[in-house]
Amino acid sequence: MFYEWLIPQQWLHQALNSSYFGGVSQLLVMYFVFIGWPSFRISYRRKSIAEFLHWLRGGTSSVWPTNEDDIRQARRRKKIFLLDEDVRREMPFRVIAATSFLFFMIVVGLPLWWKTTSTYRARFQKLLYMEPIIIPVSINLIHFQEDLMVTGSPIPSAEYLKEFYLANASKYNLNIEPFEVSYNIAQHTLGNMSELEASVRKWSEETNFAVNIAVVGPSLSLPELDGYWIYLDSKLTAFLKYVEDEEKMIENLVMVQTDVLMDFRQLHGIIRRNQKKPVEPWKTPNLSPSEQKRLAWNSPALGSHCNVHLYFIHTHDDGWYSMEQYSAIRLNVMRFVQKIHDITIISFNSEHLWDFDLSNWVEKDVVGSSFLQWQDVNAIITKIDAVTSTVESSLSLLKLVIIDSRDKIALHDQMGKEVEGVVIASWGALITSKHNDSTSASSRLIAALRALFGFDTDLPHGSKRSSSPISEWELERLKLHAYVDCLMNTVSSVHAMHDLVDQIDNVIIDDEIAGRINHATSLTTSAVKEGYRNFAAACEGQLLAVKAREDPSLLKLLYFPSDQKFAVYMPLFLPVLIPICGSVWMLYKLKFSEWLYHCEGNSFDVSDIS
Structure with a gap:
């Protein structure tokens, strides 16, 4: 055959x-x-x-x-x-x-x-964590030698506090799933207040994230605590007034940590946003005003890069401020930007818009004063977006607008009360100016930036914060929030890329995109292993993952389905x-x-x- x-x-x-x-x-x-x-x-x-x-x-x-x-x-x-x-x-x-x-x-x-x-689809890694990501937190409880001689130890022992944290983790919401907070509680005794700053800085450098709480007894005099039970200084320490009730003392310690120094409610909002788990609409009216406010300010991501533009809107061909005052306002904003440079890299620019017409929205009251209604703010910012220069960037953009007019123009809220400005989540702020008062304009701009970048946390009743525009403990808290946000964003971006490849056949994954995802995966893995101190790796990994997810090359063959593909190739291969x-x-x-x-x-x- x-x-x-x-x-x-x-x-x-x-x-x-x-x-x-x-x-x-x-x-x-x-x-x-x-x-x-x-x-x-x-x-x-x-x-x-x-x-x-x-x-x-x-x-x-x-x-x-x-x-x-x-x-x-x-x-x-x-x-x-x-x-x-x-x-x-x-x-x-x-x-x-x-x-x-x-x-x-x-x-x-x-x-x-x-x-x-x-x-064509290049292979890229997956980023899966079967176990919770551990965030080590060191709690440094500080008391002074003078208090020990009068009241004894004002703080319960570290062993007792560890057992309390384990037993009451769910009651006080001490964990943030899918993360796991690992607490290391240590007690320190100092001779006097002068040793506090150097010691706290040393302890903070030796650990990942440190919560420093100094208990002030009756033998010590701290004027800032008069009439308050907690004082937050501009450094890294929170001063807590001593109370004799041990249970109340422990509750105050936990409240300072969870509600202020770490702000667990904002962390939960960040995690819920990245997990695409919004609050049900029917639950929103039952929330307190502060919690409803958090829903708005937790919606934008804490990006590692951001563009901030400062606009001076002049209603005439000249301005009320002098050039030195304009420079002072710009310098004060740049100082704030420089403070958070290690957490969010900000590209800052300023611009003047002359002869900006607001006559369609300016109204007069009975005494002839000019004001803007609250409901007209949306139309004003729409016009500002139309006349301002476009930023060709995928990074978020925040616009800070100061209305500079010969005549004072006030802004009225929903109740008709005069306010100094309005902050709009994910957009920026609209500020009215006072004549020849650049300091007031600078303070309002900084207050707006604090709200936009998540610094403006509601403090518990009976607490006081230092008058510093930004405190070091706030920077540490923001870094912790950004660390969690970057990790969650990277994981969700990598998962989204895998889901995209599985569900859409025409998505192209070239070598550059696969390289970005693989590099982001390795950086995120190292950030998880090394903890909060490797914040730079978490930010870089998040930036690479977002760039890969938003790369326009993914859309090359998105509108070229399989039936069209065979319609093109069949005349070529059918004669064979x-x-x-x-x-x-x-x-x-x-x-x-x-x-x-x-x-x-x-x-x-x-x-x-x-």
Whole structure:
């Protein structure tokens, strides 16, 4: 039979019983089985696949024609598939050409067609955490030697506090899922107040995130605590007034940590935002005003990069402030920006807009004073967006607008009360100016920036904060919030990329995007292992993940579905099917004409049939 000439029988046996030849030999064997099985059924009148495979393996079953009907059918087939001498002489070359062509199309053509029609997707890593991410927190409880001599230890022991934290974690909401806060509580005794700042700074540098609470007893005098139970200085320490009730003292310690120095409610809002779990609308009216306020200010992400533009809007062709005052306002804003440079890299610019017409919204009261209604703010900021320069950047943009007018223009809230400005989440702030008072304008701009960047936390009743524009403990808290936000944002971005690839077939993932995701994954993994101190790695990983997620190259073939793809490629590859079918038919015809009844050890010769 022609199988023995085209491919040795022991090769067929090896390919059918093992994977020695791999995928290509399996395809060839399936091809020969495909063209051999129909003729086997017709010629030998056998319908069993097992007999056919036994025949391929060299079996010697009695399947040859022995009666007159079979001989008559064989004679008829020979007349149909009879070849002349010229064709017989060319037949070896035709077999070689057809077999080579089929081999080339199977081995080279099919993979090439698959490669050119499939969407390119570079491999990138996954970022999955089966266990909670641990955030180590060191709580430094400080008391002074003078208090020990009067009241004894004003703070419960560290062991007792650790047991209290474990037993009341759910009651006081001391964990922030999917993160796990690991508390390390330490007590320190200092001789006097002068040692406090240096000691606290040393302890903070040795740990990840440190909560420093100094308990002030009756023997010490701290004027800032007069009338208050907690005072937050501009450094890293919170001063807590001593109370004799131990349970009340512990509650105050926990409240200072969770509500002020770490602000767990804002952390929960950040995590809920990244997990796409908004508060149900029916629950919003039941929230307190401060909690409703948090829903708005927790909605924007704490990005590692941001653009801040300061606009001076002049209603006439001249301004009320002098150039020195404009420079002073700009300098004060830049100082605030420089303070948070290690957490959020801000690109700051300022611009003057002259002859800005507000006459459509300015109204007069009974005494002739000009004011703007609260409901007109939306129209004003829309006009500001229309006339200000466009920033070609994917980074967030905050606009700080100061209205500079010859006549004082006030802003009224919903109740008709005069306010100094309005802060709009994710957009910026609109500030009214007082004549020749650049200090007031600077303070209002800084207050707006504090609200926009998450510093403006509602303090508990009976607490007092230093008058510093920004405190060091606020920077540490913001860094912790940004660390959590960056980790959650990176994880969600990487998961979104994998979901995008799984659900949309036409999304292209090139090597650059895959490299960004892989680098972001490695940076995030190292940030998780090293903790909060490796904040830079968490920020860089978040930035790379967002760049990969928002890369425009993902949309190259988004509107090129599979049916259009085949409509383009079928006219190119369909003509190749014609010579493929011709080669298969030629081998099929050759098989019937030359080797239909030729088999090793068979005495029947079809050439004897007249």
